Amino acid sequence: MRKVTFGVANSLDNFIARRDGAVDWLIWSDEAAAVMKDFWQKIDTILLGRKTYEIALAQSKGQKNPYPHIKTYVFSRTLKDAADAEIISENAAEFVRDLKQQDGKEICVMGGGDFAKTLFEAGLIDEIGFNIHPVLLGQGIPLFLEMNSQIDLELIESTQFKNGCVYVLYRVKNNP
Amino acid sequence: MRKVTFGVANSLDNFIARRDGAVDWLIWSDEAAAVMKDFWQKIDTILLGRKTYEIALAQSKGQKNPYPHIKTYVFSRTLKDAADAEIISENAAEFVRDLKQQDGKEICVMGGGDFAKTLFEAGLIDEIGFNIHPVLLGQGIPLFLEMNSQIDLELIESTQFKNGCVYVLYRVKNNP
Numbered sequence: 001m002r003k004v005t006f007g008v009a010n011s012l013d014n015f016i017a018r019r020d021g022a023v024d025w026l027i028w029s030d031e032a033a034a035v036m037k038d039f040w041q042k043i044d045t046i047l048l049g050r051k052t053y054e055i056a057l058a059q060s061k062g063q064k065n066p067y068p069h070i071k072t073y074v075f076s077r078t079l080k081d082a083a084d085a086e087i088i089s090e091n092a093a094e095f096v097r098d099l100k101q102q103d104g105k106e107i108c109v110m111g112g113g114d115f116a117k118t119l120f121e122a123g124l125i126d127e128i129g130f131n132i133h134p135v136l137l138g139q140g141i142p143l144f145l146e147m148n149s150q151i152d153l154e155l156i157e158s159t160q161f162k163n164g165c166v167y168v169l170y171r172v173k174n175n176p
Numbered sequence: 177m178r179k180v181t182f183g184v185a186n187s188l189d190n191f192i193a194r195r196d197g198a199v200d201w202l203i204w205s206d207e208a209a210a211v212m213k214d215f216w217q218k219i220d221t222i223l224l225g226r227k228t229y230e231i232a233l234a235q236s237k238g239q240k241n242p243y244p245h246i247k248t249y250v251f252s253r254t255l256k257d258a259a260d261a262e263i264i265s266e267n268a269a270e271f272v273r274d275l276k277q278q279d280g281k282e283i284c285v286m287g288g289g290d291f292a293k294t295l296f297e298a299g300l301i302d303e304i305g306f307n308i309h310p311v312l313l314g315q316g317i318p319l320f321l322e323m324n325s326q327i328d329l330e331l332i333e334s335t336q337f338k339n340g341c342v343y344v345l346y347r348v349k350n351n352p
Contacts, residue, residue, distance in 0.1 A: 013323075136327040136329065138325055138327065139322040151311065155310050164329070
């Protein structure tokens with residue numbers, strides 16, 4: 001079964017973007033780039049919530065798909081067109097459960113809020129990787145909404161970057 | 177001026193207790209104990225919100241004050257009696273601002289929610305120390321409420337404990 005990793009950059013108070021979607025507070029580094037380079041080689045599929053897709057698209061300087069060489073699914077009930085990304089408008093959990101059974105490399109989930117909640121509650125996330133940024137944004141788009149059950153984690157690694165980010169990677173322990 | 181450190185144990189999704197105040201998910205370790213032992217020697221004053229005080233009291237096995245040898249202030253508009261802890265019922269920020277100017281050792285703030293928000297927004301927190309536990313509680317008493325301004329942090333250290341907790345310590349960069 002294909003591994004699904006939920007990966008985001010977050011503020012210490014668990015926002016993934018400002019309220020207007022801005023991610024100007026993100027700080028890049030060679031260390032983060034090295035982690036991402038390894039990660040990109042393991043995956044062939046990206047799953048995004050609609051808000052995260054729009055944020056990524058805004059960051060991608062005119063490209064129609066923020067991840068042009070990777071199969072990209074955008075989960076949205078309202079979005080009508082997403083260039084060469086595929087829109088999944090219903091039964092997100094069922095779709096991802098099916099995708100995990102198919103042949104392929106690993107799968108990356110980006111985003112937070114409703115989309116993350118749906119996949120966590122359905123027990124579809126295998127690993128969590130956060131690049132925790134040294135900032136309290138105070139308000140913004142939340143990484144987590146309330147969930148209906150506890151998820152126990154096992155820390156795989158934590159790495160302190162020179163720029164003050166802390167990268168943490170966890171395995172989900174109690175998926176059904 | 178006395179340093180004020182905001183220190184808590186939190187879940188990865190930033191809860192400090194279950195909705196009913198339970199902290200059964202906290203995991204102790206010699207490593208956390210060593211950090212706390214150093215910390216206790218630097219402080220002589222503890223500031224608590226009411227909910228955190230009640231949680232600490234429930235954990236303290238019949239003691240009337242969960243921190244009997246340290247000057248303890250509980251911030252609450254409703255609490256009437258807190259044994260030998262002192263209740264501060266109004267103007268929390270003003271009280272803490274004054275306290276920082278007095279002679280004494282460092283000050284520890286425990287808790288989250290409204291109390292933390294008040295002190296952060298008033299620019300009274302100098303350092304933040306979190307013991308991030310490897311769990312998503314899903315719901316509970318939140319560490320952070322929305323705040324009206326961004327707070328930039330400088331990472332002082334991050335330490336991975338054997339039990340999967342990650343201890344992070346930050347300095348607040350942009351206090352007034």
